[in-house]
Amino acid sequence: MGLPSSLKSHLLLLFVCFLNVSTISTKPLREEAVFFGGKFPALYVIGDSLIDPGNNNYLLTLIKANFPPYGSNFEGGKATGRFSDGKTIADYIAIYYGFPLVPAYMGLPGKQKNNILTSINFASASCGIFSDTGKRVGRCLSMNVQIDLFNETIEDNLKKNFTTQPELGKHLAESLFMIGIGVNDYASSLTRIQPIRMTSLTGFFTSS
């Protein structure tokens, strides 16, 4: 209704984001901790605007959340690039499992980028599983790119923190991975009047 189509999908994302956050309690539930194995060495996050902690701040795109009122209820009351007035669901999960808030990969200075043993967040607003999703409004990190960056982190740096391959394997196997991406693939298909894409998305999920 009068809104540009790109903005409409953006608002939808925001709405979902608020829904998620408002229903999450930071108080750990004993049964869940047991269910998930309790303690993890690291938390690695792949996703879109629901859990982007500020990666898009460093990309040439219209889809950024680095201005008020974003962040008004966050620590320090400043916009961080999170698409929320407060914490994202990835932040609550980090707190829940005793991690510091997981840093945005793009915001880490040079060496540190690949030097993070405990946690790292690659999530990028407006992107999706398909590599062209979100690209109409600027740059973003598609799921494949996020996975490649994670692979780079493993290859270039995580390997150096473990003397043997099985030790690194154990670290990764025991780590917690949070993946929250795909809403934008639907949003961009729906606003583009390309029903064929919906079929191909279903195909993507059923074949993988």
Ligand SMILES: *[C@@H]1O[C@H](CO)[C@@H](O)[C@H](O)[C@H]1NC(C)=O
């Ligand atoms: C990860 O990186 C290594 C080294 O650059 C490369 O050989 C390998 O194919 C990559 N794996 C994936 C899944 O991209």
Ligand SMILES: *[C@@H]1O[C@H](CO)[C@@H](O)[C@H](O)[C@H]1NC(C)=O
């Ligand atoms: C991981 O390895 C890098 C490179 O050798 C090193 O600088 C860093 O301190 C190590 N981090 C931890 C937590 O061991």
